[in-house]
Amino acid sequence: MLELRNITKRFGDVLANDHVNIKVKPGTIHSIVGENGAGKSTAMRIAYGFYTPDSGEILVDGEVREIRTPHDAIALGIGMVHQHFMLVEPMTVAENIVLGAEPGTTAALDLNKAASEIRALSDEFKLAVDPHATIETLSVGQQQRVELLKALYRHARILILDEPTAVLTPQEVEEFFAILRRMREQGKTVVIITHKLSEVLAISDEVTVMRDGRVVGELKTSDTNAAELARLMVGRDVLLRVEKPEAKAGETVLRVQNMVVAVADGTRRVNDVSFEVRAGEIVGVAGVEGNGQTELIESLAGLTAQSRVSGKVDFAGRDITNMSARDRKELGIAHVPEDRHRRGLLLDFDLAENSILGIHYRQPAVTGLGGILLDEKGIERRARQVIKDFDVRPPNPDLPARALSGGNQQKLIIGREFELNPKLLLVSQPTRGVDIGAIEFIHRKLVALRDAGCAVLLVSAELEEVTALADRLLVIYHGQIVGEVDPKQTSNEEIGLLMTGGKKQ
Amino acid sequence: MKHLRELLFPLIAVIAAFVVGGIFVLAIGDSPIKAYSELIGNAFAWPDGIGYTLFNATPLIFTGLAVAVAFRCGLLNIGAEGQLYVAAFATAWVSMKFGGVVVDVFGQKVSYSWMTLPAVILVPLAIFAAIFAGAFWGAIPGFLKARFGSHEVINTIMLNFIAVALCSYFTQYHYKVPGDPIMQSAPIGESAHIAHLGKFIPGLPERIPVNLAFILALIACALVYVFLWKTKWGYEIRATGANPSAAEYGGISVRKQIVLAMAVSGGLAGMVGINEVLGYHHRYYDGFSDNYGFTGIAVALLGRNHPVGVLLAAILFAILLRGGIFVDAFTDHVSKDIVQILQALVILFVAAGARYRGSLNVFGLLKRSKV
Numbered sequence: 001m002l003e004l005r006n007i008t009k010r011f012g013d014v015l016a017n018d019h020v021n022i023k024v025k026p027g028t029i030h031s032i033v034g035e036n037g038a039g040k041s042t043a044m045r046i047a048y049g050f051y052t053p054d055s056g057e058i059l060v061d062g063e064v065r066e067i068r069t070p071h072d073a074i075a076l077g078i079g080m081v082h083q084h085f086m087l088v089e090p091m092t093v094a095e096n097i098v099l100g101a102e103p104g105t106t107a108a109l110d111l112n113k114a115a116s117e118i119r120a121l122s123d124e125f126k127l128a129v130d131p132h133a134t135i136e137t138l139s140v141g142q143q144q145r146v147e148l149l150k151a152l153y154r155h156a157r158i159l160i161l162d163e164p165t166a167v168l169t170p171q172e173v174e175e176f177f178a179i180l181r182r183m184r185e186q187g188k189t190v191v192i193i194t195h196k197l198s199e200v201l202a203i204s205d206e207v208t209v210m211r212d213g214r215v216v217g218e219l220k221t222s223d224t225n226a227a228e229l230a231r232l233m234v235g236r237d238v239l240l241r242v243e244k245p246e247a248k249a250g251e252t253v254l255r256v257q258n259m260v261v262a263v264a265d266g267t268r269r270v271n272d273v274s275f276e277v278r279a280g281e282i283v284g285v286a287g288v289e290g291n292g293q294t295e296l297i298e299s300l301a302g303l304t305a306q307s308r309v310s311g312k313v314d315f316a317g318r319d320i321t322n323m324s325a326r327d328r329k330e331l332g333i334a335h336v337p338e339d340r341h342r343r344g345l346l347l348d349f350d351l352a353e354n355s356i357l358g359i360h361y362r363q364p365a366v367t368g369l370g371g372i373l374l375d376e377k378g379i380e381r382r383a384r385q386v387i388k389d390f391d392v393r394p395p396n397p398d399l400p401a402r403a404l405s406g407g408n409q410q411k412l413i414i415g416r417e418f419e420l421n422p423k424l425l426l427v428s429q430p431t432r433g434v435d436i437g438a439i440e441f442i443h444r445k446l447v448a449l450r451d452a453g454c455a456v457l458l459v460s461a462e463l464e465e466v467t468a469l470a471d472r473l474l475v476i477y478h479g480q481i482v483g484e485v486d487p488k489q490t491s492n493e494e495i496g497l498l499m500t501g502g503k504k505q
Numbered sequence: 506m507k508h509l510r511e512l513l514f515p516l517i518a519v520i521a522a523f524v525v526g527g528i529f530v531l532a533i534g535d536s537p538i539k540a541y542s543e544l545i546g547n548a549f550a551w552p553d554g555i556g557y558t559l560f561n562a563t564p565l566i567f568t569g570l571a572v573a574v575a576f577r578c579g580l581l582n583i584g585a586e587g588q589l590y591v592a593a594f595a596t597a598w599v600s601m602k603f604g605g606v607v608v609d610v611f612g613q614k615v616s617y618s619w620m621t622l623p624a625v626i627l628v629p630l631a632i633f634a635a636i637f638a639g640a641f642w643g644a645i646p647g648f649l650k651a652r653f654g655s656h657e658v659i660n661t662i663m664l665n666f667i668a669v670a671l672c673s674y675f676t677q678y679h680y681k682v683p684g685d686p687i688m689q690s691a692p693i694g695e696s697a698h699i700a701h702l703g704k705f706i707p708g709l710p711e712r713i714p715v716n717l718a719f720i721l722a723l724i725a726c727a728l729v730y731v732f733l734w735k736t737k738w739g740y741e742i743r744a745t746g747a748n749p750s751a752a753e754y755g756g757i758s759v760r761k762q763i764v765l766a767m768a769v770s771g772g773l774a775g776m777v778g779i780n781e782v783l784g785y786h787h788r789y790y791d792g793f794s795d796n797y798g799f800t801g802i803a804v805a806l807l808g809r810n811h812p813v814g815v816l817l818a819a820i821l822f823a824i825l826l827r828g829g830i831f832v833d834a835f836t837d838h839v840s841k842d843i844v845q846i847l848q849a850l851v852i853l854f855v856a857a858g859a860r861y862r863g864s865l866n867v868f869g870l871l872k873r874s875k876v
Contacts, residue, residue: 303753326756335754343754346747357744357755361737372736 007056034210035435079151284470338428390415407438522850556713561823568801578766584661586798587668592775595638604694643771688791716784
């Protein structure tokens with residue numbers, strides 16, 4: 001059906017694809033797994049015409065084809081859904097779907113014709129999408145189905161999906177898989193790029209594993225298991241479970257009472273939230289993204305330039321409700337932000353400069369002239385310490401942060417914050433976009449910090465991550481804590497229900 | 506190696522500009538070699554060529570640094586022109602008020618002075634006045650952005666008009682010698698004059714106006730470098746420019762940095778007044794600036810917002826500025842407008858290259874207006 005043969009693609013010094021062979025059989029669901037930077041997205045973007053390969057060929061239905069642009073790919077029946085949706089929010093579903101392939105004469109746009117075709121497609125695959133709804137009124141899961149329709153509308157026979165489940169709740173994932181299975185029944189071929197092994201095993205017929213730009217395994221899903229896939233991806237045995245001793249919770253470190261965070265338009269992103277975090281325990285916050293987690297963590301860290309906070313926040317018995325970010329850090333509150341590119345790093349600064357962000361005004365970052373001049377030796381020592389303790393690679397403090405892989409960037413941030421010996425760690429999405437190997441490392445460090453007596457408040461969109469790490473689990477929905485569950489006793493279904501506003505039994 | 510590569514990119518832009526400029530010259534019907542040798546060759550003649558080049562470069566170094574500092578904080582200071590006018594007027598005013606008796610254009614002894622200060626006090630005071638006035642004028646759009654989120658590009662442009670008009674008004678109605686047909690203030694006190702470099706350098710005649718302000722410009726380059734890369738304040742400014750969200754996360758007050766960067770930027774632009782008033786005209790001369798503030802944007806752009814780059818770019822632009830006169834005089838068809846064309850081409854090529862070099866993206870900066 002779709003075959004990549006000996007595809008090689010080089011970006012500067014990086015060999016992104018090294019003689020890659022992938023064969024996708026018609027009417028199957030085929031997963032391509034690998035760590036970040038393994039080259040799986042590159043290979044699929046080549047198949048979709050985003051990149052042209054340096055060498056090698058693409059075969060569609062057994063014939064060698066030239067795919068130079070996405071336009072060529074679409075003409076051959078290949079469609080792609082990106083991780084970040086490409087939808088125009090104020091426009092309707094139908095308008096979005098026809099964008100670039102508008103029906104009707106040159107001048108007149110025949111939207112009604114399009115809408116009825118879309119409805120037919122939507123019914124055929126049971127997508128339940130209303131062609132006249134505006135995109136911004138739709139849920140993330142529905143938006144994803146609009147993206148699928150976009151490809152189907154263009155007569156795609158092969159659908160390439162890049163990390164399709166990253167934004168979905170457990171229930172939505174189930175629905176989504178049902179849709180994929182229906183598509184397979186109707187004769188479509190689906191390629192999923194992912195790094196979630198449980199999903200690979202749940203949905204796909206065949207799986208291709210990539211590492212360092214090469215294909216390292218081609219397996220039938222029925223013949224393999226998660227441990228084998230992980231070993232192929234990383235190149236060594238990986239611990240898939242978090243091993244942690246029982247928490248020895250101590251005194252209350254953080255006490256939040258009736259906290260409300262309102263943004264500029266008056267919307268309450270965090271609405272009357274109260275909870276406690278004690279020393280030596282990890283409190284997890286589960287929830288669908290965009291339900292106030294960001295605002296909760298950032299307000300606790302003192303990042304309130306865009307919002308207004310009311311209620312009361314106590315840290316180690318001190319009222320810090322109106323304290324600045326710097327003063328909070330001085331008291332021992334460290335923060336690993338959810339978005340390392342937007343918040344956590346200065347991408348154009350080198351690792352040394354990044355290793356002192358937040359403490360750049362004091363020892364060990366400054367020296368002389370009453371603490372005005374930066375202490376380059378001290379900064380470098382600090383950077384080397386972080387690099388060594390947190391295995392940041394390559395271990396060169398003079399490199400710009402931009403040059404590191406996502407996992408190493410994350411280790412740099414986590415290392416910087418851990419190096420502060422915090423009493424409270426606010427940590428958001430600690431392993432987003434991070435390879436399995438680094439995830440294992442970060443999880444171990446988080447548990448070690450907890451065992452050293454630090455209070456940890458953890459937010460993650462990965463349900464498995466919060467349930468595995470947290471000693472207590474809060475579920476947030478529409479800015480409110482809708483329940484607390486014991487992560488050892490609960491099921492994904494129970495949490496999923498709470499996450500979407502359902503009631504606890 | 507790293508630094509050489511930094512130089513390479515602007516160098517390519519300059520060469521490309523000269524190649525395309527050469528096509529213009531050919532089209533007009535002159536020899537590009539002849540035109541370019543007139544344009545550049547004269548700059549290296551001793552003493553006039555070098556002396557005038559350095560004199561012309563002085564204001565461009567200041568304004569280039571000014572734009573660079575603001576840029577490092579993520580701000581586009583289009584207002585160096587207004588800042589340097591206000592500063593020139595302020596330094597002239599101080600030098601009149603504390604400069605003692607002077608001889609006006611009609612040969613009459615007049616005094617606008619409150620008291621007479623000796624040079625050791627007056628010169629530093631006048632320099633301070635220039636820096637302070639420029640910093641004040643620069644801090645206004647900084648404050649407006651920090652407080653209300655209004656875009657500094659709009660506000661600095663508007664403040665340029667206000668600055669020029671205010672200075673003209675005060676010159677015309679308060680500080681002009683009655684009957685003087687030229688729009689200029691009364692002369693400043695002699696103790697406020699700063700020496701031409703000819704006084705110290707053998708072989709350089711004192712009539713060539715390159716003066717101590719050039720030395721100040723070199724010092725300013727060094728200080729800006731230390732400030733931006735060796736102090737915690739510079740770190741905060743650069744962090745704000747590189748990523749305001751990450752700066753906020755790092756406990757840095759983005760609003761404070763915006764005001765500070767604009768004040769430093771304005772102060773640097775204001776130092777042009779030292780060169781022009783204390784070192785050259787010895788009075789406030791209406792319309793003295795040959796678009797120094799705007800050329801400073803090109804200087805900073807070409808100099809990659811680094812003090813060393815700014816110094817080199819300012820000298821290049823100064824060479825062109827003076828070379829234009831020779832092109833006018835000694836070629837058949839090409840006029841000194843070739844300088845404008847070359848400057849524009851350099852900027853175009855630098856901007857075109859910026860697509861491939863993320864950090865220099867002026868246009869991205871223009872789009873981003875929120876604090």
